[in-house]
Amino acid sequence: SETFSAAAVDLGASSGRVVLGRVAPDQIEFDVVHRFRNEPIRRSGTLHWNFDALLEGVIDGLRAARSAESGLESVGIDTWAVDYGLIGDDGELIGNPVNYRDSRTDGIMESVRERLGDERLYGVTGLQYLPFNTVYQLLAEDEDRLATASSLLLMPDLLSYALTGAVGAERTNASTTQMYDVTRGEWAVDLIEELGLPTRILPPIHNTGKMAGAVLPGLRDRIGDDGRLQVRAVASHDTASAVAAVPATADGFAYISCGTWSLVGIELDRPVLTAESVAANFTNEVGVDGTIRYLRNVMGLWPLQECIRTWKADGDRVRLDELLDAAGREPALRSVIDAESPDLVPPDGMPSRIRKLCADAGRPVPESKPAVVRCIMDSLAIGHARTVRDAARLSGRDVEVVHLVGGGSQNRLLAQLTADATGLPVMAGPTEATALGNLLVQARAAGIVDGRAEARALIAATQPVERFDPRSDIDWSPWLSPTPK
Ligand code: LFR
Numbered sequence: 001s002e003t004f005s006a007a008a009v010d011l012g013a014s015s016g017r018v019v020l021g022r023v024a025p026d027q028i029e030f031d032v033v034h035r036f037r038n039e040p041i042r043r044s045g046t047l048h049w050n051f052d053a054l055l056e057g058v059i060d061g062l063r064a065a066r067s068a069e070s071g072l073e074s075v076g077i078d079t080w081a082v083d084y085g086l087i088g089d090d091g092e093l094i095g096n097p098v099n100y101r102d103s104r105t106d107g108i109m110e111s112v113r114e115r116l117g118d119e120r121l122y123g124v125t126g127l128q129y130l131p132f133n134t135v136y137q138l139l140a141e142d143e144d145r146l147a148t149a150s151s152l153l154l155m156p157d158l159l160s161y162a163l164t165g166a167v168g169a170e171r172t173n174a175s176t177t178q179m180y181d182v183t184r185g186e187w188a189v190d191l192i193e194e195l196g197l198p199t200r201i202l203p204p205i206h207n208t209g210k211m212a213g214a215v216l217p218g219l220r221d222r223i224g225d226d227g228r229l230q231v232r233a234v235a236s237h238d239t240a241s242a243v244a245a246v247p248a249t250a251d252g253f254a255y256i257s258c259g260t261w262s263l264v265g266i267e268l269d270r271p272v273l274t275a276e277s278v279a280a281n282f283t284n285e286v287g288v289d290g291t292i293r294y295l296r297n298v299m300g301l302w303p304l305q306e307c308i309r310t311w312k313a314d315g316d317r318v319r320l321d322e323l324l325d326a327a328g329r330e331p332a333l334r335s336v337i338d339a340e341s342p343d344l345v346p347p348d349g350m351p352s353r354i355r356k357l358c359a360d361a362g363r364p365v366p367e368s369k370p371a372v373v374r375c376i377m378d379s380l381a382i383g384h385a386r387t388v389r390d391a392a393r394l395s396g397r398d399v400e401v402v403h404l405v406g407g408g409s410q411n412r413l414l415a416q417l418t419a420d421a422t423g424l425p426v427m428a429g430p431t432e433a434t435a436l437g438n439l440l441v442q443a444r445a446a447g448i449v450d451g452r453a454e455a456r457a458l459i460a461a462t463q464p465v466e467r468f469d470p471r472s473d474i475d476w477s478p479w480l481s482p483t484p485k
Contacts, residue, residue, distance in 0.1 A: 004448045005072050007033075007065040008438035009058050010238065011079040011155070013260045014038055014305065016054065018061025019432065020068055021439040023448050028462050030435065033068055034061030040099045047347075048096035049155075051085065055162050059222055066224040074212070074446065076234030076438045078241045079155040080260075081176035081285075082134045086141075086149035086201070087161070094145055097155065100132035101346055104140040112136065112195070118278050124191050126182035126271040126284030127175075128296060131342065134177035138197050152201040156236035163231050164213035169203045170233040172240035175286035180205075182271045182284050182292075208235050208288050209441045234441040235288050239263045239295075241437030242405055244288045244452070245430065247460035252400040254388045255295075256418065257433065258408025260302045262339075262380065264387035265295025272395055280390050288441060289452050294395055298383035299339045301408050304376050306350035311369065318369065326370035327377055328413045332474050335366040335375040339383025377413055382479045385421035389480060402426045405433035412468075419468040421476045430463040 008019040008030075015038055021030040036057035041050050058077070066072050086094045098104065109131045112121070118129075127133065134154075138146070153161055154173045161167055174180050174187075179202070181188040187202045212232040215225050223229065235241045242257040257263040271284035271292050285293040311318045337344075337357040344353065351372055358365045358375065366372045384402075392399045402424050404415055409428040419426040430436060440455040449455050 002448065004074075004443050004446050005069045006439050006442040007062060007072060007075040008234075008435040008442075009061060009075060009077040009159070010241075010435045010438060011038060011054065011077070012238070013080055016057050016061070017435065018058070018065055019435040019439070020065045020072070021435070022069075023439060023443040025448060026458070026461070028436065028439065028443075028458055030432065030439065031068070033064040036060070041096070043096070046104065047099040047102040049083065049099055051093060051096050051158070055159060058159055058163070059219065062223045062225075062229075066229070073228055074230050074232055074442045076232050076236075076442050077156045077159050078234060078236050078238045078434060078438050079159070081154070081173055081237045081239070082132055082137070084134060084137070084152050084154045085158040086145055087151045087153060087167075088148050089150050093158070094149060097158070098137065100137065103346065105131050105136045108136040108139050109133070112139070116194070119275070121178065121191070122278040123273055124181050124183075124188050125178045126273050127178040127180075128281045128283035130297060131345070135179050135195065135197070139195065146198065149198075149201050151203050153203065154236070157203070157233075160213070160231050160233065163215055163219060165216050166211070166213040167203045168206045168211055168233065170211070170236040171205055171208050172235045172286050172288070173237040174205050176237055180286075182286070185290075206233050208233065208240070209445045212445075232442055232445060234438045237285065238434045240285070240287050240293060241435075241441070242433040243267065243293055243437065244440055244455060245433040245437035245459050246403045246405055246456060247427065247430070247463060247465055248401075248403055248456050249460050252398050253403055254391060254399045254401075255403045255405065256384055256408075257406045258300055258404060258414070259406045260305065261300035262298040262384060262408065263293075263295050264298050264384055265293060265391045266395060266397055266399065268292040268294045268395055268397075274394070277394050280394060282391065282394060291452075294391060296387045296390070297340070298387055299341075299344045299380060301411070303344050303350050303354060304373065306347060307354070307369075307372060307376070310348070310350055323369060323373050324411065324413050327373035330370050330374035332374075333378050333476070333479065335363050335371065335378075336382065336479065337361065337363075337375060337379045339379045377417055380414060381417035381421040382476070384418045385476065385480055388422050388424070399424065404428045405430060407431055415466070415468045416471070419470040420474060421480070423470045423476075425470070426468040427465050428468060429465040430459065436463070
């Protein structure tokens with residue numbers, strides 16, 4: 001049968017990868033052909049992404065993909081959400097994009113909420129309140145930079161622009177800006193104007209999978225492209241791609257896309273914009289085929305990654321597998337923190353911040369490294385379970401199984417604890433859900449795979465998934481009351 005070759009560029013907060021995939025109606029195979037580091041840079045006190053280095057990594061990866069597969073016709077790009085670059089009248093990028101973990105947005109969200117009221121912003125955008133949403137970043141933006149900008153391009157759109165010259169905003173990622181009207185499916189122009197932000201910089205919104213453009217002639221040699229390679233706007237928000245690759249075979253599933261963040265929720269046809277929903281800070285982000293990703297951000301593996309980085313910088317020898325084994329032997333539910341605490345967002349000093357959160361909550365302070373890791377795992381499992389429950393309650397849907405996808409699905413302790421805390425079976429895998437979702441949107445555009453359900457069935461039939469059943473020796477219920485906000 002027919003086989004389609006495509007590349008997926010998947011950029012995460014700490015690394016990027018380029019995946020070469022081969023998709024047939026009944027098979028999907030892939031190799032990671034290139035990996036590169038994503039190292040944020042601090043300039044004049046502000047945390048930036050190194051855009052040139054990221055673009056180099058993408059170009060190197062596409063060259064590797066092309067040389068491994070001469071029939072390569074299509075590439076899609078996904079990254080984390082909310083961050084953007086500004087383009088000037090001359091078509092050039094104005095400075096490096098700022099990292100959403102930078103402190104420039106401190107306090108801005110609170111003042112906007114106070115001014116407009118929670119319901120107004122939520123009623124239009126349906127978005128969860130996160131201090132780094134694009135709208136708050138724009139309000140923190142340097143005024144001169146903003147005045148000279150002619151367009152705003154979110155990270156994946158910015159990379160596509162650098163490769164093809166085409167300007168646009170892919171819908172799934174546009175929906176994360178808190179400047180998108182989730183009911184009307186267009187920029188929330190009135191709201192943006194009310195906030196005093198320029199609407200002229202907002203590019204036209206494109207439907208997922210619909211827009212594609214050729215690589216600029218000047219870049220073709222470096223990639224080894226003969227002009228046939230099309231850069232297609234896939235579900236460019238990494239979480240939207242991951243959700244598209246959840247190997248669910250029936251309704252009634254929740255998903256956890258677990259990497260740096262855990263994105264925990266369910267898929268809906270329509271947004272939920274109720275007062276209870278805003279109080280629980282649930283988001284209505286757009287998924288493939290105009291679905292709604294009804295979810296909440298839980299801290300994810302970021303605190304663990306940051307602890308390991310800190311310990312290594314202190315000169316300690318740490319190995320993730322050994323730490324997780326030791327953490328598994330620590331007493332359960334001893335030190336617990338709020339997995340959605342804003343104190344966990346910024347980089348640096350994570351072990352001490354975790355100890356302080358325990359102390360402030362009147363919980364035992366974890367001293368050893370395994371105790372700190374156990375605290376993170378238990379707290380994350382609680383965050384997962386509460387959020388699955390909240391999602392079901394607020395949407396009126398039943399949840400029978402939880403799909404854990406992304407890098408975190410390799411963490412067997414976390415998968416087991418998540419099953420225990422939710423009281424539901426957890427299906428762990430695939431690890432590369434984001435890249436697979438990226439490939440699947442391209443395969444659908446090429447007519448190789450039919451629809452959303454067929455795409456998921458293909459993943460379920462071809463990718464390794466491990467089942468974890470809940471154990472009942474520990475009572476998690478005291479920890480599972482709805483998340484107070
Ligand atoms: C995950 C993710 C989340 C988003 C966060 C910041 O990588 O895209 O969905 O809330 O990063 O952009």
